[in-house]
Amino acid sequence: MELEFFTPVNAELAEIAGNKLRSSLRIHLEDKAFPDLDGVKIAFFGVLEDRLDEEPTGEPFNFDDIRREFYNLYPGNWHLPMADLGDIQKGETVEDTFFAVQSAVNVCLKKGIIPVILGGSEDLVYAQYRAYDGVEQMVNLVNIDSKFDLGDADKPISNRSYVGKIVVTKPYNLFNYSSLGYQTYFNSQDEIELMDRLFFDAYRLGEVTGDITVIEPVMRDANLVSLDLGAISGGALGNYRLKSPNGFDGKEICALSRYAGISDKVSSFGVYEYTARLNFPASRMLIAQILWYFVEGVNFRKNENTISSKKEFIRYQVPIDDEILVFYKSPVSGRWWIEIPFISPVSNKLKRHTLLPCTQGDYLDACNQIIPERWYKTKRKNEI
Known part of the structure; x- marks a missing residue:
């Protein structure tokens, strides 16, 4: 220092x-x-x-x-x-x-x-x-x-x-x-x-x-x-x-x-x-x-590293139009994430599949064919 x-x-x-x-x-x-x-x-x-x-x-x-x-x-x-x-x-x-x-x-x-x-x-x-x-x-x-x-x-x-x-x-x-x-x-x-x-x-x-x-x-x-x-x-x-x-x-x-x-x-x-x-x-x-x-x-952090803990999460797939949204839920904290896909032909800013924090409400909206706004924005930023 x-x-x-x-x-x-x-x-x-x-x-x-x-x-x-x-x-x-x-x-x-x-x-x-x-x-x-x-x-x-x-x-x-x-x-x-x-x-x-x-x-x-x-x-x-x-x-x-x-x-x-x-x-x-x-x-x-x-x-x-x-x-x-x-x-x-x-x-x-x-x-x-x-x-x-x-x-x-x-x-x-x-x-x-x-x-x-x-x-x-x-x-x-x-x-x-x-x-x-x-x-x-x-x-x-x-x-x-x-x-x-x-x-x-x-x-x-x-x-x-x-x-x-x-x-x-x-x-x-x-x-x-x-x-x-x-x-x-x-x-x-x-x-x-x-x-x-x-x-x-x-x-x-x-x-x-x-x-x-x-x-x-x-x-x-x-x-x-x-x-x-x-x-x-x-x-x-x-x-x-x-x-x-x-x-x-x-x-x-x-x-x-x-x-x-x-x-x-x-x-x-x-x-x-x-x-x-x-x-x-x-x-x-x-x-x-x-x-x-x-x-x-x-x-009171849970230390849920989303990469190492991903294999412990419960995985849900929700088809919407031409997309399949992939959600994850932690069995420990009950918190939710949604996957941002890796786009190989594009200069991907995040360089890997990324889990975006979300809510259970986002998952329920997706089940009702409503695309979560934060998922859409993050995906679009990743493509620019």
Whole structure:
């Protein structure tokens, strides 16, 4: 780990006693050795960067109060070692900060550690994504946000245009982008149509809150997840002066965080758009609980590697028109997958038969001759 990237955690925070979460963490403290990362499964760190925020507050911020709330929570029945690496300060340039974040995440991925990033502006997702260069063949990004953040890829990157940069910038590692909780009035019709043309997934806020379980398969297929705190309602964050009264409530956002944690594929998680405007007791506690639920999810992973476990799954074949859809069900967890076929004459992006997470409802729809939309989109992306 590149130690020079990290400044240590405030020593006062380490004084929390008792059987709180603090006792379960290996913390980077001043005048102490950098924590031993052998066996660590989850590593937290903050990134104090917000210079590409399109609506900057100009006020300094830090994560000490969030850490205090998180350290003071009681752990669940957990057994996975965790570490707090400290903070990455602003570099001389934003590109320097990006390099530090990309390097830190990349090292964590290679060590089998899940990095959990607390960030300022959400353009940091670009650095989180670039850490997968050379690590994964293709990656899926899930963003919990009220906006798509596609922006104009021809303009400089910002916290509202980083997805566009991800799409158009080499190396092209992105296979799928899923937006959870978007609010139509915050997104132009051009962007909504572009999401459709790119065969990306977009779930409106009402669709997710109406039945939050619909996003479980989406999270199960994600490699990296980002959460924009602007997706949460102002009331849930304890600040009614924030712009949007609509958004996820505390229970819903924690459920989404737990889904991200319990996914066997999610290998990095970021919580972004923290500013001085969110330094309220309810905001800090909610963010701490979001982190808590992600950790709980990781601790309850089923470790159902879809390649090695496939032979244990129950297989179902459903003929639809000229297609035969192949579904699999895990006898252990009861979760479902649908097979995306390998297309040999085509430059197949996934290079092999792939199991796409789905729901039992998708299987039942297929039995009624309705092709699942996510299967169709994934198959079309694979053919392009």
